[in-house]
Amino acid sequence: MSETAQKDAKTADNDVERRLNMIEAINDALDIMLDRDPDVIVMGEDVGYFGGVFRCTAGLQEKFGKTRVFDTPISECGIIGVAVGMGAYGLRPVPEIQFADYIYPGLDQLISEAARLRYRSAAEYIAPLTVRSPFGGGIFGGQTHSQSPESIFTHVSGLKTVIPSTPYDAKGLLISAIEDNDPVIFFEPKRIYNGPFSGYYDKPVEPWKKHEQSKVPEGYYSIPLGKARTVREGGEMTILAYGTMVHVVESVAREKGVDAEILDLRTLVPLDIEAIEASVRKTGRCMIVHEATRTSGFGAELSALVQERCFYHLEAPIARVTGFDTPYPHSLEWAYFPGPVRIGEAIDKLLSE
Amino acid sequence: MAKASTPKSGDADHAGADDGFSLKALQEKFEAQRRYDASDDEMMRFYEQMLLIRRFEEKAGQLYGLGLIGGFCHLYIGQEAVAIGLQSALDNDRDSVITGYRDHGHMLAYGIDPKVIMAELTGRAAGISKGKGGSMHMFSTEHKFYGGHGIVGAQVPLGGGLALAHQYNDDGGLCLAYFGDGAANQGQVYETFNMAALWNLPIVFVVENNQYAMGTAVKRSSAETEFYRRGAAFRIPGMDVNGMDVLEVRGAAEVAFDHVRSGNGPVLMECNTYRYRGHSMSDPAKYRTREEVQDFRDTKDPIEGLKKTLMDKGKSEDELKDIDKRIRKIVGEAADFAENSPEPDAQELYTDVLVGQY
Numbered sequence: 172m173s174e175t176a177q178k179d180a181k182t183a184d185n186d187v188e189r190r191l192n193m194i195e196a197i198n199d200a201l202d203i204m205l206d207r208d209p210d211v212i213v214m215g216e217d218v219g220y221f222g223g224v225f226r227c228t229a230g231l232q233e234k235f236g237k238t239r240v241f242d243t244p245i246s247e248c249g250i251i252g253v254a255v256g257m258g259a260y261g262l263r264p265v266p267e268i269q270f271a272d273y274i275y276p277g278l279d280q281l282i283s284e285a286a287r288l289r290y291r292s293a294a295e296y297i298a299p300l301t302v303r304s305p306f307g308g309g310i311f312g313g314q315t316h317s318q319s320p321e322s323i324f325t326h327v328s329g330l331k332t333v334i335p336s337t338p339y340d341a342k343g344l345l346i347s348a349i350e351d352n353d354p355v356i357f358f359e360p361k362r363i364y365n366g367p368f369s370g371y372y373d374k375p376v377e378p379w380k381k382h383e384q385s386k387v388p389e390g391y392y393s394i395p396l397g398k399a400r401t402v403r404e405g406g407e408m409t410i411l412a413y414g415t416m417v418h419v420v421e422s423v424a425r426e427k428g429v430d431a432e433i434l435d436l437r438t439l440v441p442l443d444i445e446a447i448e449a450s451v452r453k454t455g456r457c458m459i460v461h462e463a464t465r466t467s468g469f470g471a472e473l474s475a476l477v478q479e480r481c482f483y484h485l486e487a488p489i490a491r492v493t494g495f496d497t498p499y500p501h502s503l504e505w506a507y508f509p510g511p512v513r514i515g516e517a518i519d520k521l522l523s524e
Numbered sequence: 525m526a527k528a529s530t531p532k533s534g535d536a537d538h539a540g541a542d543d544g545f546s547l548k549a550l551q552e553k554f555e556a557q558r559r560y561d562a563s564d565d566e567m568m569r570f571y572e573q574m575l576l577i578r579r580f581e582e583k584a585g586q587l588y589g590l591g592l593i594g595g596f597c598h599l600y601i602g603q604e605a606v607a608i609g610l611q612s613a614l615d616n617d618r619d620s621v622i623t624g625y626r627d628h629g630h631m632l633a634y635g636i637d638p639k640v641i642m643a644e645l646t647g648r649a650a651g652i653s654k655g656k657g658g659s660m661h662m663f664s665t666e667h668k669f670y671g672g673h674g675i676v677g678a679q680v681p682l683g684g685g686l687a688l689a690h691q692y693n694d695d696g697g698l699c700l701a702y703f704g705d706g707a708a709n710q711g712q713v714y715e716t717f718n719m720a721a722l723w724n725l726p727i728v729f730v731v732e733n734n735q736y737a738m739g740t741a742v743k744r745s746s747a748e749t750e751f752y753r754r755g756a757a758f759r760i761p762g763m764d765v766n767g768m769d770v771l772e773v774r775g776a777a778e779v780a781f782d783h784v785r786s787g788n789g790p791v792l793m794e795c796n797t798y799r800y801r802g803h804s805m806s807d808p809a810k811y812r813t814r815e816e817v818q819d820f821r822d823t824k825d826p827i828e829g830l831k832k833t834l835m836d837k838g839k840s841e842d843e844l845k846d847i848d849k850r851i852r853k854i855v856g857e858a859a860d861f862a863e864n865s866p867e868p869d870a871q872e873l874y875t876d877v878l879v880g881q882y
Contacts, residue, residue, distance in 0.1 A: 245738075
């Protein structure tokens with residue numbers, strides 16, 4: 172830890188009771204990084220004058236001016252391509268893609284340029300951009316405002332993929348992502364921007380302030396990429412989740428009184444495989460939960476890794492609870508969403524095997 | 525005048541020396557008679573159709589507030605003259621239409637039953653796309669309406685494909701491809717412009733410039749804010765149209781459709797309009813002043829404008845009020861239908877994913 176960081180960490184300790192939701196925590200991280208590093212630039216559709224459609228960049232243009240925080244046209248390919256160029260020249264751009272569903276026009280730039288620039292220039296150039304993008308469902312957004320495309324990016328070597336699940340993590344991970352010299356896809360689960368989600372869509376949203384992880388210290392702190400968080404310890408089974416599903420899984424485990432160990436992966440690439448391996452070796456049972464579609468979803472990769480490393484410790488087949496292999500539905504959202512009923516049934520099955 | 529000959533698709537020589545003349549001539553032809561000379565009956569029909577869109581959208585806003593419509597819902601209030609002016613000039617047996625996510629008005633312009641549109645908004649099985657598409661993703665093969673697309677600008681290349689199919693099938697149809705001032709900055713729009721001009725496709729690109737790309741004003745996101753000029757680099761003639769006047773939009777449609785049907789290739793039309801509501805229901809529209817919105821409502825409203833013309837022509841206030849009453853009843857029935865229809869069966873989740881089973 173640098174001297175500055177130590178000083179900041181101390182400052183942070185003095186104010187641990189400050190409660191933020193995820194939007195405020197992200198805004199805080201951007202604010203801090205814009206302040207610390209003149210090379211950091213925030214750009215995207217509606218992020219400047221308007222402050223972002225989810226308000227993550229509210230007030231930043233006023234504070235840092237239009238050269239540091241600016242609006243772009245609705246041109247995702249252009250936004251990402253320009254950010255790659257900025258990064259190659261030494262800047263540290265943080266472009267926002269308003270919804271993960273809008274990222275596809277920028278895929279060519281992300282895959283062929285951002286992810287590959289360092290390799291093909293033999294490390295002469297890097298693309299240290301952090302693409303922030305709200306993702307995931309649970310907000311009745313239909314097929315073009317609900318997708319979870321993380322495994323498209325984890326499949327591309329040269330990219331890192333980060334998915335926070337709490338305000339505390341969102342801030343610390345975003346700061347690490349911005350400081351990271353590689354291109355990072357930073358997916359923000361928009362269902363939990365304002366509060367954790369139990370999976371019961373007909374219950375009122377519980378605000379973040381009641382949640383332990385909404386304590387967000389002031390000032391700089393970072394959480395290293397590639398370290399999972401143990402949400403709770405347990406002995407009967409290991410549940411691997413990230414983003415919104417961390418909270419759904421936690422609520423189901425609590426409700427059922429099952430002694431599950433829940434790991435919030437936090438970053439998919441790099442992956443904390445050691446933590447996963449240690450946990451599954453201990454519990455002997457493994458369940459993977461994600462919102463994204465099942466086939467070639469990140470759960471498939473996790474499942475393969477777990478069986479490669481923990482095969483002789485497994486007492487039951489690895490279970491996956493995921494979205495179905497369909498486009499994200501409009502009217503049947505809660506049938507698609509891997510909610511408490513499906514997770515609960517899968518837990519029962521896994522324990523009975 | 526537009527060229528009378530019909531250049532062949534892919535004929536590299538067709539972009540000849542008189543193209544500059546042709547680009548200018550289209551606007552000149554439009555300027556010669558900007559407003560369509562509508563009969564009284566036609567004007568009454570335009571009035572009814574625009575009012576239906578207005579009342580439908582107001583009701584949709586209410587249903588959203590009640591939680592019956594969820595997620596994303598983009599209202600067309602203020603822009604009614606664009607869809608009605610253009611689509612009233614279509615040959616519905618031949619022509620196709622495609623648009624973005626602000627699509628309720630374009631469907632109503634076809635005379636599609638408001639019940640099945642509203643039921644799509646509420647995600648019910650009786651919706652026009654079986655509740656699977658929702659507000660942003662609705663379709664009607666019967667009317668050659670190709671949606672309803674949620675990704676900004678993504679429908680424009682599809683419009684190019686529809687036009688290519690019209691040309692390939694030699695069916696005499698054209699494609700009307702709408703997009704917004706925000707979408708006008710997507711690269712794929714210009715890829716399509718180039719192909720459409722290169723291959724001489726029968727397509728009318730319509731920029732519905734409602735002045736805001738979500739929360740960003742045109743001047744803050746666009747280097748060239750006169751969108752009708754943006755085709756010039758591709759030799760596509762542009763037209764600058766007041767989208768708040770249904771008769772002017774219809775007048776522009778007559779000129780543009782005639783140009784395209786005569787085999788002259790694409791046209792780019794900019795309809796300057798204004799949306800009164802936020803970008804979507806979750807947008808408080810704090811990026812503009814109340815006065816700006818009020819000024820459009822008070823002085824440029826397309827429905828009030830036509831109402832005045834109709835009353836000048838001798839229609840009585842009572843007659844027009846009766847139309848409003850009738851439309852309110854239709855919209856009320858649509859809302860009841862949309863609220864009381866059942867949701868799709870859970871097994872519908874897995875239908876229509878692929879043609880084949882897996």
